[in-house]
Amino acid sequence: MFEMLSDVFKENGLILSFALVGVVMYFSYMLSDKFTKGRLHGSAIAILVGLVLAYIGGVTTGGEKGLSDIGIFTGIGLMGGGMLRDFAIVATAFGANIEEIKKAGFTGILSLFLGVVVSFIVGVAIALAFGYTDAVSLTTIGAGTATYIVGPVTGTALGASSEVITLSIAAGLVKSILTMIGTPFIAKYIGLDNPRSAIVYGGLMGTTSGVAGGLAATDPKLVPYGAMTATFYTGLGCLLAPSILFIITRSIFG
Incomplete structure (x- = not known):
């Protein structure tokens, strides 16, 4: 069962990465709202969580790409790459008057x-x-x-x-x-x-x-x-x- 799920996650790495980031963001904003009343923004908490996860991934695998070195999380490497980053920046800027x-x-x-x-x-x-x-x-x-x-x-x-x-x-x-x-x-x-x-x-x-x-x-x-x-x-x-x-x-x- 575990091997089957692992294969599914590896074949759909980008989808899993979006789901993982969504979960992290949800809990980060929840922590921000409940414990800091929004003063410590949810994005800041999410970045800290991401750094911790990257450290864990690097220590666990001995690799150089953080969490994406773990097989089922390879999609994180694509999602966190320059292409989607630049797309997000440009999309945000289009909201300006x-x-x-x-x-x-x-x-x-x-x-x-x-x-x-x-x-x-x-x-x-x-x-x-x-x-x-x-x-x-x-x-x-x-x-x-x-x-x-x-x-x-x-x-x-x-x-x-x-x-x-x-x-x-x-x-x-x-x-x-x-x-x-x-x-x-x-x-x-x-x-x-x-x-x-x-x-x-x-x-x-x-x-x-x-x-x-x-x-x-x-x-x-x-x-x-x-x-x-x-x-x-x-x-x-x-x-x-x-x-x-x-x-x-x-x-x-x-």
Whole structure:
């Protein structure tokens, strides 16, 4: 019986992955509602659960892809891949009103560049504090502080070691989770209550998942606007980090 179910799960891995994610999300939002009154967003809890499951999968199999290394959960690897991720980001951005985006104007564009550069500088400073001194490692970790997508893209382009690329992803994940958790607490203090401020906030913070989750806990209507500029932020980071920012870092640190 178990072997038959295992074969069915393996043959329908993507369907099982959707079901698994649905169950995790259901319980995460239930925990968020009952124990934190929505202050700790369900998405943040779900990310933590996902990280724990990935760790368990890696330890159990000795593999490198987390839970998807377990035979019946191979569909997780496809579902968590870049294709569906980018589809979800684009689908979210389509909910934005173009007229509201135009209102952000120069401020929105400026927030994108400031967000990437400031995050990069913070990441480089942290890398220096932990003993990294070469330009490639500094740039990769700095890029990861921008987002956990920009980090590996930059590291791969510059030939960084797998350990440094992993650290850049970890830095981006920490930023994403902190943004998701902290946004509802600071929203009223920074005027995060309208589409224009959401556009600027998304440009400054950059992490699409963190901004979307945080805005969802603040006001779901703001999610498309924050996600829109956060998406552009990722693209801008992928352009700037391995080129201009790397050249500047190398000229300073050699």
